[in-house]
Each structure stands twice: as structure tokens, then as C-alpha cells.
Amino acid sequence: MSPSAFRRRHASDATQPSAGAGAPAEAGARRWAGGRGKRLSWVKAGLAGLPAVALFVAWSLDDGGYAPTAWYPVALLLVGLLATILVAIPGALRTLSHPVIVGLIAFAAYVLLSYGSILWAVDAGAALEGANRTLLFFLIFAVFAVLPWTPTSALTALVGFVVGLTVVGGVTLGRLVAAEDPTAFTIDARLAAPLGYPNATAALWTIAALPALVLAARRSTPVALRPLLLASSGFLFELGILSQSRGWLFTMPVVLLVLLAFFPGRRRLVVFAVPVAIAVALTAPPLLEVFAVGGYREGDERPFEDIVSAMGTSLDAVPRAVGLSFVALLGAGALLCALERVGQRARVALTRVGTGVTVAAVLLAGAASFQATGGDPAGTVSRAWDDFRSQKEVTAVEGSRFTSLGSGRYDFWRVGVEAWREHPIAGIGQDNYAAAYLAAGRTGEEPRWVHSLPLRLLVHTGLVGFVLFTLFAAASLAGVVAGLRHLRGSDDVMIAGAAALPFVVWAVQGSVDWYWEFPALSGPAFGFLAMAAVLGTRRTTPAGSSIPARIPAAAAIAVLIAVLIALVPALSAARDVRAAENSWRTDYDVAMRRLDRAASLNRLSARPPLSEAGIALAVGDLPRASRALKSVLERDPESWFAHFELGLLRSADGDRRSARRHLARAIELKRDDALLVDALARVGTRHPLRLREANERLTERVALRTAR
DSSP, rough: OOOOHHHHHHHHHHHSSOOOHHHHHHHHHHHHHHHHHHHHHHHHHHHHHHHHHHHHHHHHHHHHSSSSHHHHHHOOOOOOOOHHHHHOOOGGGGGOOOHHHHHHHHHHHHHHHOOOOOOOGSSHHHHHHHHHHHHHHHHHHHHHHHOOOOOHHHHHHHHHOOOOOOOHHHHHHHHHOOOOOOGGGETTTTTOTTTHHHHHHHHHHHHHHHHHHHHOOOTTSSSSTTHHHHHHHHHHHHHHHHTTTHHHHHHHHHHHHHHHHHHTTTTHHHHHHHHHHHHHHHHHHHHHHHHHHHHTTTOOOHHHHHHHHHHHHHHHTEEEEEEHHOOOOOOOHHHHHHHHHHHHHHHHHHHHHHHHHHHHHHHHHHHHHHHTTTTTTHHHHHHHHHHHHHHHOOOOOOTBGGGGOOHHHHHHHHHHHHHHSSSTTTTTTTOHHHHHHHHHHHHHHOOOOSHHHHHHHHOOOOOOOHHHHHHHHHHHHHHHHHHHHHTTTHHHHHHHHHHHHHHHHHHHHHTTTTTTTOOHHHHHHHHHHHHHHHHTTTSSOOOOOOSSSSSHHHHHHHHHHHHHHHHHHHHHHHHHHHHHHHHHHHHHHHHHHHHHHHHHHSSSSSSHHHHHHHHHHHHHHHHHHHHHHHHHHOOOTTTTTHHHHHHHHHHTTTHHHHHHHHHHHHHHHHHTOOOOOOHHTTTTSSOOOOOOHHHHHHHHHHHHHHHH
């Protein structure tokens, strides 16, 4: 220690009140405790943040966790984790703020309603699976709510999530560019990997890109991370363009408006967003070119090999453009961080620049929008609405899918509204929309989901479910707002805001699409929302109550044990079905035994007997296929496919009356489908529709729809 430092140290000690001979030892103990506290905060960061990151990133690599076998084990793990936390910290629930508690109660009530809908759902098995998925999301929210989050651990989790998805994005892009057949990673020349659905994939990149941008703009984020976060944000947005999702494009202004209207530090955020916006704009042309050369066009008769070749050529330019953008953003991030460190004047200048850029961006956006409408905004909106209602097949217009609004959404929503009007209070049952659309749809498509979060709530669980979930969302966001107020004046406020952004993206963009069904999207949305709600509002000591802390914890654990008992059979059945579908070609008898066991474990689901029927038909075991199809109808009376296949089997047996009855019922359930009508017309003729021909035509139709 230098002499001057020695004098300053002892001069400082001399100004302190005398504490007796033990004062130096106590001061040393306080310093050690402070260091120990910092170390413990990083331990908490690892225990709370890294498993969450691993979970969400793992789902993104497994088709978004869409299959039940991908998320059932996680639900079981979360049950055990939540019970462990409640046993180890009995007062954990009582440290939560009132808004978070209200949110938990409302979400729990929605879960109970979902299970109750099994009683009135036509397809009870689908309702059970949907209720179990809803339970999964509740468990994610509850676990994140009771975990001991600190700003350090929250920052660790968010940065890990961003870095994890950036790596996933890089690997996905590398595989796409290197593939001999890029259509294996795309649908209609739109990036579908890793979730298998372009719109959901675009949302996946966005729920990481926006928190990355916010954390890059935060002063207290480690300076070594900030340029990397800024570059990751730009890269993830560029991947979103490759997916050519119109819902993503048209709802992003709403998300950004929420960000600018309510987010703390928004002027500084705009400054950091400028280089990202410039980089994305400069990189967009080669990204858009992929769809321009490979996208579907009406009347397109190009050979498949030509389309693959054109896509491969256009993809060659993507890595260079994206790589240069990433490096440029690293440099821009480093420059902005350096300017901030110069001094107060630089920070004030950056803030003023942010204000000016915000105003200029709003004015430019308004002018660009007016120019894009050709000076006729009202007429453009009217034409866009007509295009949206037309349900015409999308074509590659002017090299971009973004220029057309034609799709089946309007009809999906029309049927959803009709279904809700028929069952306004409690809905038609969780995850039971598919049968409703097949009976009333006009597009020829077979959507399983209604493609809208608000309509999903209304259709599946009625007005009661809509109110319960809205109460949950409102209470949770109120907790976030309360936390932001508590953290005001601190850079930690930006961590809480960044954690809330995935839910905002999920809710806004999910209002025009189906994101609920992807745990890779819903998991971060619910988990990080809980994190944001408790960061600034958790009580340091449990709230006073006449009820001992262990009583609510014990009640919660009892409920979790019951949940565990309910989930285990469903998981076992789902695994048996998957194993049978993967192994029947090598061992038919073992596959059938697995399906029999799955059917006995899950007596509500039609999936086990439906898989059994498909496998039996493939090997020509018609008696077994017939028995399995009857079992399907016992579990799901409105399965058009079971009626169709049974009708074909009865027609082949010469039982014309039964064949006509089943086929007529299939037509009722699937709204005058041409294939079904043809099958009914050919019953009793010299050329009845055979199983092989019917299944070939079904396969061709599915392949064509997937390609488009």
C-alpha cells in the first residue's frame, strides 16, 4: 500500500465512532460477508438461471417442444422442483406480492377449468392433453415466481437465453446454407427450422432479439457482453426475415410501440436500436431473395430441382451478408459503450440523439406508410381487407411474401367465433377446435388450432376461461409495473423490462397466430414474466398471517402429488405410442403390445387406437384395423378419418349399408370433402374406392399443402 493510500485509509478510520477493540475484526467480518454475499448471488444465478436457459434452448432444438413426449417429462420435473422449493422454503409463497398471488390463483383456476372441460368436450383425449399442457405453463410460471431471483441471476438467465438462441440460430443457418436440399429446413422457401413452422420460428428469434437489445443498452451490463448482445439482436432479427412471417411483420410495430410508450430508458434504447435497424435493412435484400426465387407462385410449373438450385444459389449470399452485419454491430456496440464512458456530456448527447431519432423515426414511418399507399391510405386498407377475406393462396408478389394478405386466417376466425357463440360460457373443450373447423370450414385446410390467442381462450374455455386468463395476465403485468416503479433510478429496471418482453411478443403476435402450443415460445413467455413480476416486488420477509407458513405449502404439495399421479400415465402412454410408431416395421407384435398398453394407460385419448389402426392397415391386418377404428370412435365420436377408413373397409367387405353410413357421417364431419364424396359415390359400383388409392390421395394432398 502506498504512503498516501495508507494515510487516507487511517484518516477514514479515525473519523468513525469508536467501537472498542473488536471493531477491526468486525469490519473484516463485514468485508468477508460482503464478498460471500456476492459469491452467493452468483451461485443463485447458476441454480436459478442456467437450468431455465437449458430447458428453453433444448425445446427450441426439439421442434419447439411441440410433441407431448418433449414436454411431459419437463412437467414432471417441474412438479418435483416446485415441491422441493416449498418444502425447503415454507414461506416462499408468502413473500410474493399481491399481484403475483392473484395471477397465480387466476392461472390455477384456468388450469382447473381446462381439466373440467374434459367433461363436455367431444374429444376428451385432446382436452386432457390440452389441460396437461396448460398445467405445464402454470408450473413454469409458479416455479419462476418462487425462485430466489436477484438482478444478477436474472441477468445471467436472460443473457444465457440470448446466447443460447444465437448459437441455435447460427447452427440452423449453417445447416440451411450447407444443405444439398434446403427445402428440408423450409416451407415454401421460408425458414421453418428449428420449430417446423415459419411463423413460430420468427417469433422464437424475436423473443430473444428484443431482450438482447435492451440488455445491450443497459449501462450496468458487463461491457464485454454489450457489443455481443447488440450483434446477437441484429442477427436474430435477420433470421426472422428469412421466415417471411406476415404476422411477425405486421405486429412488430405494436410491440415496438409498447416498448417506446412504457419502457424505461427508451431514449437510450433507441440509440442502440439505430445500428441494428440499419444493419437489418442493409441485410434484408439477400434474405428476401430466398423466397423470391423459391416461393410458391400460382401456376408455377418449374421442376423441383430448379427450385432447389435457385434457392441454393440465393442462400450462398446470406452468410456473407449476415456475417458482415454481425461484425459491424460488434463495432457499433463497442463504439457506443466507449462514448458512454467518456463522460456525462456524451451520455446527455446520446440521450438527446435518442429523442431526435425517435421523433424522426415516427415521422419517417408515417411518411413511408403514406407513400406506400400511393396517397390513398383508406383505399389501401380496404383492398388489404378484401385480400385478407379472399382466402386466396399466397404467391410470391414482387419478390416478397409480405406484400400479400391472402390466407385462411379469416375463415379460421369466422369458425372460431361461431363455435364460441354456440358455447359462450365454458367453450367447446380444451384443444377441441379441429372438429369444429372441419365441419364448418370453407378453405379445404385442416387447422388444429384457431390461430389467435384471444379466440383460443374463448373457443376452448369460453368467457369464463377468457376472464380468468385475462385476470392472470393483468395481475402479472401489474406486478411488473410495480416492480419497475420500485426499481426506478436503477439499471436493474431494464432487466425487469427485458424479462417482460417475451410475454409481450408472445401475446401480441400470438393474437394472430398459434404460439400457445409451442413450449419453446410459451415457456420463456410465462417464465420470464414471473421473473419480471417478482424482481422488484418480492418481500424480504413473509407477509404476516395467522396461518402458519407450512400449511399453504403442505396443501400445495398435496396438490402437486395428485398432479404427479395424473401426469405419469399420460407420459407413459405418449412414449409407448411414439415407440410403436418408430418400431412397427421391425417388430409388429411388440408395437401392438405397446399400443394396447398406451390405450389402457390413457383411456381418453384416441391417439393409441388411431396409431394402431394406421399400422394395422399398413401391414394389411384388416380385422385389427377395424377393431382399432371402432375404439377411436368410442373415444372421439367426431373423427372423420375413422369413419372414412371404416367406410372403405365395409365397402371392401360388401357391407354397402354400413359403408354408406360411415362415409356419409365422414362427409358431415369434414364439410363435403371431394375425396369423401367420391368414396361414397363409388360404393357398390364396379370400381369402389380402395384403401390404397384413398391413402395415396390423402398423402399427396398433405404433401402439396406442406409444400405451399
